[in-house]
Amino acid sequence: MKQVLNRIQFSRFLSLTLLLVTQLIAFSSFSQDAAAEAAPVEEPAADLGGDPVNGKQLFNQNCAACHALNRKMTGPALANVETRLSENEGLGKEWLYKWIKNSAGMIASGDAYANKIYNEYNQSAMTAFPTLSNEDIDNILAYTAAPAPTPKVAVAATGGGESTSGGGGVSNEIILGALALVFGLLVVMLFLVNNTLRKIAEANGVQVVKEAAKKRTPIWKAFAQNQFLIFCTVIVFLLGSAYFAYSWMSQIGIDQGYAPVQPIHYSHRIHAGVNKIECQYCHSSARVSKHSGIPSLNVCMNCHKSIYEYKGPAEGPSADDLANGYTNEFYTKEIKKLYKAVGWDEQNQQYTGDSQPVEWVRIHNLPDFAYFNHSQHVSVGKIECQTCHGPVEEMEIIYQYSPLTMGWCINCHRETEVQVADNEYYSKIHEELSKKYGVEKLTAAQMGGLECGKCHY
16 A cells, blocks of 8 residues: 555656646746847948938939849849949049939030940930939939848747857757657656556456457458448449549540649749739730730740849748749749840850740640631630639649530530620621611521531541
C-alpha cells in the first residue's frame, strides 16, 4: 500500500511539472510576439531639396515612358542627374529648368550640351513640359537623387534559428525540446496511473481478468456463403464499370482545363486585367480572320521597349503570388526571355538581328472536321471573348475554359440572342423571319445554325 501511495505522489509531481512547462512555453511565445511587434523601424531622413514621394508620381506620369533611373532607354538614365551635370558639365538646376520646359528652344539657341544630347540620341528632341513648375522639377530631381528604398522585412521567428526581435526570446529548439519533454512526461504519467489503479484493485481483492475474445466467422467467409449478396454485388460492379467506361470514352478529345507550360510566361491577369489591354490589340486577326492568331513578338515590343522590368503593385505582391513564385524578379526574368527571342539589345536600344522562334504550345484546338470562324462571331455576332474563353483577365496561366464540344456549341446557338440592333448583317434576315414566323428574338438556331453543313462540310 505504501508503494501505491508513492506512485500517486509521483504522478502528482509529474502533473505539476507538466503544468509549469506549459506555462513557460506560453510565456515565451507571448514575449517573442510582443518583442517583435514592439521592434521599431527607423528610416534615415535626407534633405533632397524636394519631395521624392511627389516626385516619383510626377516621374511616372511624365518621364517613365522614355527614361529609367539606372539604365539607358529612349533617353539617358536619370539617377543623380543633377549631381552628374553639376560635376561633369558645370550645369546647375537653371539649365535643367530650361531644358525640361523647352528642349527644342535650347537646341535651336546653340547650347553646347543640349546639342550634344540631341546628336547622341539620333537627333530626337525631348518632349517639352512647359506645364511643370520649378517646384515640380525639384520634386522629380529629389526622386532621382533619392537612395533606393530598403525593403522592410517582417521580424519573425523561423524554424531553424533564434528570434531576431531583440526582445531576448527563447529559441525554437528550446521550445521543441520542452514540448518533447511534456509529451514524454505525459506518457510516463499515464503508464504510472494505469499501474497504480491495477495495484489498488488487487489490494482490495479485485481480480483483473482480460476478457477472452469471441471467435467470429471471417468476413470473407460470411460474404461467400450469402448468394443474394454476391448477386447484388456483381450487378452493381457491372453497372458501375459500364458507367465509368462510358464516361471515360466521352472525355476523349475534350481538354477542358488544359493549361500547358509556355516557353515564356505570359500573365493575362496582368495584361488584360490590371493594365486593361483589349484582347484584340494582341489577337487582332480575330476581327477579320477564321483564326484569332498568335501575336508576333513585335506586338509585345511595342510596349516592352520601355517596360524592361516588372515593378508590381505599390503594396507589393500578394500572398498567393509569393506562394506561387510570381515575384517581380520572376516577371522581369520572363521579359529578358522576350528580349533574347526578338534579338533586342537593352544597353544600345536596338535590334541585333539575332532572333529565335518561340515554340508556343497551342491550348484551344478544334477537330479538323469542325469549322469555326472567329470573325463571324467577334465582328458580326459581337460575342465577347470571355463567352468562350472565360474570365481571361483573371487568369495568371491561360487554360481552356469551355469544353468546346458539339453539344456546347449547339446549346449556345439555341440560347444566345443575336444582336440585331445596329447590325446590318442580320437586319434583312430578321425582317424576313419576322414577316413569316413573327419572330421577335433571333437566335443562330432560327437562322439554320443547327444544320450539319454549317460546321461540317
